[in-house]
Amino acid sequence: MHRKKIGLLAFILVALAQLYVPAKMIIDKELVLHSGKEFKFRTAPVDPNDQFRGKYITLSYSDNVVEVDENEKWNRGENIYALIETDNEGFAFIESVSREKPENSEDYLFTKVQYNGQNKLFVEFPFDRFYMEESKAYDAEMIYRENERDITSTTYALVRIKEGEAVLENVFIDDIPIKDLVEAGR
């Protein structure tokens, strides 16, 4: 009987751990969605195919670069905090980067150095995948490519940021969500 009790306890602990991991992911992201600040990041997309997670668009960003002091050394893959601000046109850009957590603002990303150019630092944005319904990913890519050629249209990702965490909420072409564009095109 004693053995059975220990077994039961172990079983419950394992089950809780297995539930905790996905639940923690959800809670973290929901917190950012509810109280994080909204930013628009200018994008340029491509579409690969991940068998395991359905289909998504890979986004790359044009403003993931910041000027840094030439003498300061940053390693590839190093953890950094990137302070995000909004420019006059309403789009997000990196104001500065640091190794220490910024104290005066909540609007920063906890991320990694992509690579170090001459007095320029390229930063990884941890929201480069936008998952679409399987049947829409291909059409979405086509619409994107057309709009990338068209310099009058603007594509951007709507991202919420809070204390290092970021959640990609939606992707827009000229203020219309990409999903709606795909549906309208059918």
Place this chain on the structure above:
Amino acid sequence: MNLIKDLPELTQAGVISKETASAIQDFYEKKKNSSNNPLFIIFGILGSILVGLGIILILAHNWDELGRVTKTIIAFVPLVTGQLTCAYVFFKKSNSNAWSESASAFLFIAVGASISLISQIYNIPGNLGSFLLTWSLLCLPLIYLMKSSIASILYLIGITCFACEANYWSSSSNESQWFWFLYLGVLPHYYHLYKNKPISNFMTFHNWIIPISLLIVLGSVAQSTEELLVPAYFSLLGLFYLIGDLEFIRNQKSRNNGYRILSSIGTIGMLLVLSFDWYWDHLKYTNFSFKEFLLAPEFIATAIITILAGGLLVMKFKNSSFNTFKPISFLLLAFIGIFLVGMYSNAAIILINFCVLALGILTIRNGAQQNHLGIMNFGLLIITALVTCRFFDTDLSFVIRGIMFLAVGTGFFSLNYWLLKKRTNHA
């Protein structure tokens, strides 16, 4: 062995009584219907894995009609179903292997499914390495709680992929060192299998997957002195050979002895590659400082494996006579010497060629002694491979190469003829 077909004949001939015959029949009937029947287990596991994967694929469609909350709840459904099934099996069906293996397989898949579905819902870009690590760790307890071997096999595959992802498939990170601790996590289960089910199918799977996993991941220790990986791999293959010759596995069918097959093929393959001069030329012009050498992870790995293998070798020496000794186990020691020679001179290439030749001849001798055509021809194949490799070395004259091929060809004919004749004479 199923005796049922022969029962009437045996009873008629008076070899066994009617009671014994019906007892035997009952025994097989019971065995067929019990849920520990291997077929039940195999189909149960296959079914669970297929259903699990099917659910993942359907959910991966990412239905736009469903809201975020609905999708999130659905992502938990396979996980909770798996947990409830496992709980039921744990408390009510703990004696049934088919139930516990199938339920564990399903839960294993469901854990990975729910994490990746949540990633999809919240557009979290994947870090495959940390995903595999979390997934494997969350399922490690299933091996022991459910006494599940399929969980252990899936776990081994998971951590091996994790080590590959962290090391071979992505830019350098030291995360893959975790693999060694994760690997230790499965060994108690392996020991349990060895103690309780030494000739089961699951034991055989483990006898293959445990060495394969090590063989794949050993290369991930490489940092700046990759040249030292060659002795590390040699020691590992030597260790496998010695393990494959241990009592628990020695008398099993050859195809069940993963250690021995991997080590035989691996050793010969490596020797053949090393019988060319590229590696040795490279080694001679590499200068290690003594300190660098001693602190290199490749050296530490080589040292640990060699000590383990050396221990086994000593144990063998004590327990068995010199005659029953297999030639391959000496190569382990010989290679360390050859490697040291190779750091300073080209003589190592000659020594390696000599080793392959000796291995071939000793294998032929072994085959002849055991009257085993397969082993003898394997020895001949080793020599053929060696000769073929030398064929590509342009510094040997055509005449010498021609004579070498003639000799091996004649050897094939005469040795096979001799062995077959010996058999007919005995018959």
